[in-house]
Amino acid sequence: MIQTDRVVIGAGISGMLAALRATSRGETVVVLEKEAHAGGLIAPVTIGEIDIDAGAEAFSTAGESFLQLLDELGLNDHIVSPQRTDARIVASPTLRYPIPHGVLGIPSSLEDPELASIISPQGLEEARRLDAQPVGELQGVSVAELVKTRLGSEFVDKLVDPLFSGVHGSSAHTLSAESTIPALLRALRETGSLCLAARQIRASQPRPGAAVASLDGGMFTLVAELYRLLVSKKVWFSFNSKVASVQQENDQWRCETSNGAFVSTHLTIATGISTALHVLTSCDSQEVVAELATPETHSVDVALVILLVESTQLDSFPLGSGALMSENSDVTAKASTHVNAKWEWVDNALPEHHHLIRLSYGRDGILPEGDLISLAQEDLPQLYQIDDATIHSAVVQHWPGSLYQASTPAKAQQEQLLNTAQKLDVELCGSYISGNGLLGITRDHYQRMTP
Template sequence: MSSRVRIAIVGGGISGLTAAYRLRHALGPDAHIDLVEASGRVGGVLHTTTVGERAVDVGAEAFIVRRPEALELVTELGLADRIVSPTPRRPAVWSGERLHPLPTPALMGIPAGPAVVDGLVDPDDLDRMTGEPERPLRWEAGGDIAVGQLVAERFGPSVVARSLDPMLGGVYSSLAGDIGVREALPALAARLDAGAPSLTAAVGDLITAGAGVSGPVFGALVGGYAVLLDALRTAAGVEPEILTPVTELAPSTEGWSLGFGAGRDPRSYDGVVLAVPAWRAGDLLHQCAPELSAPLRAVRRASSVVVSIALAPGTVLPEHSGVLVGTGEGLRAKAFTFSSQKWAHLAGPDLSGADRPVSVRASFGRFGAPVPDESTEPGVADRLRREALEDLDEVCRATGVAPVSSRVVDVYVQRWDDGLPVYAPGHLAAMSQVLAARPSRLALAGSSYAGVGVPACIGRAGRAAAELLDDLA
């Protein structure tokens, strides 16, 4: 292919960097690849910063290793020796002012049977679960409803609030009632499509099918996601242009033209990858492809906040990897991760032999309940710090552990305004139609199209690069 090919990547998150890397590998060192990012840094919702004199991730902290995309990319970049697995500690669920074991076996919070959630959910719902296999199941093959609606109808609302919501809320920043079955659990939808006689049977079949899979589910990187982002940038041979928002996208004789606002000349490219949220892509396509713009702009968005806390070395926490909070259970935080207990590399002494601070992260906000910003509520960051520590103290007291708020050495608050798309019922079908109708030499990547997790974003970015290469060929 001609060495004069010019490509633009709009968006410097994991999707944009992966697309740039794949395109560089295919097109060679002479191809001209621009990567432009509207914010002041690359990484998108992946962000590694220093809290308590240690590098911690204040966005996503882990990836699923049973999906191949992230694991293969990390290995390809020579970073396999940095992958670590969680410790054996398990998370707990906060309900009724105390901690309960995380229901297991379960499918993303949908319990395999009533015994799994005995003591956690209401007695009426235990009875409802017991009789569920005998009740007729109404499911339209190929259709989609909210996973919360399905589980509430079959197992009862307390199962949703105390098992399903806590699990899905951490992944999607949304409650189960806002997330589609087909979006969150495509394998479950497929079982129901195939005629599973009950939800109990479908969930049991899937749990049994996965029982033979060994090894950890999640992995993280020593040094945080910054290690992966830096390696991608180097391997892609790009120097990201930060603080460079794209204001206009239009077809040109060569392919596409990007505008950058008053005082800056437009640039023409042979191909463009829009690695930005769906609604931002919709804004850019509003004039040139209104039929694609409308469904992209209609995607709703969820916001959240992470409060990263460093506690004095030796601080004792409840003996779990974290706490998932049931819906309506009184705490302001929706979850805690006891990072130093979840990841062994964050515990113990540093290279000099000095004891490390104990790392905890608290999460706030979700779709429909965003955290106000400073313009709406001055001092909101201080309030979140206080509430995170008050809630953490309450969890500690409930488990017989001394309160920890007096042992804080550092706190960092990270906002993720409009950080994730909402995977509502029908979302994947709508995005599939958009991808099928994309204009030539314009590809779409990001968390809006095929899943919000890091492996899904890496996979979609690779497919976007391949689609663009096919168009150019």
């Protein structure tokens, strides 16, 4: 048995930051992680002798919190912008168009000339009329309802829904606007226009230019630096430690794991929502079990297939930095990144005419049946419209329950979880609390750091 001030369950970024907060209060910390490594959804994979990101490959530049963390870790000089930002939306086998400047398909200006090739004249006229209307009640609306009310259904179907399905793994019709795009809602209330709100968000980015950035050498280098910092602060990581049960005894928490028992005064659960529910319901409390009985977890599965491809036709980067696909496209994947088109450091590491393509599967959390590599091999020529591809290597990365669906029912469950945790004096953190993405996780971290 090991005794410590605080046990943190989960060594993803949320758990590592929770451990960092605890050390700032002078607590001793043990982090329990069921996998053999830290980092959660930020993890590398080796393909063609190159280590690249197999999870999160970029971060949003729309806020300062993640940049603050990079500064504290001494990684500011490693920030890189994409060498191109011309991803496409693939709406059908014959219809492909660029993503307009803005926020997640919401344009920063209705006068953007690219919109004329995407939205009909009637649709643009309707959007101008709708976005000039007074802002009504926004509480409880979905992203799709918000955009339809302010810009019309064409913008939902052709721009916003494909982007949200690709980025969040869920339809804009099911995602809560309040939970998914809170900054955009605040800007909408201030400006009275959804397009002006998108423009304000883009203009307020701490780093000018692209809406995302990454780290030279991969986002996974962040995990190595954060892990090194925590170890220097005497945080102990117990890997391959799957938690079997958690019980509270005499104001102490006892975590039984595959690596033995850990006893602590304080407990943090920094996992996905499914694991958090499992841990809380394992507590020796009938009240907790009753409160969280038959929970619906509101998280979706994602799988990535990464292909190392030799093709001269891909040298022209036919889809720019990648694509987001609507349900009417002729491929099963929901999104794709042409990795070396987007990131210069990857392009420099590859031999001539070699390319790395990421294909993402799991639209609305439903993974296709069958072999994903075979499916990716079928999708590649259809999506990129090439016929000279030689695939030298392929890897699959599964991320079960990795994307939280911030719907209205999910918000109710989140509140139930938080109320239960508060009764037990348990700290909860993770994407279902802060929102998907590193920006939300780090914003939540610094808010908790504030007395």
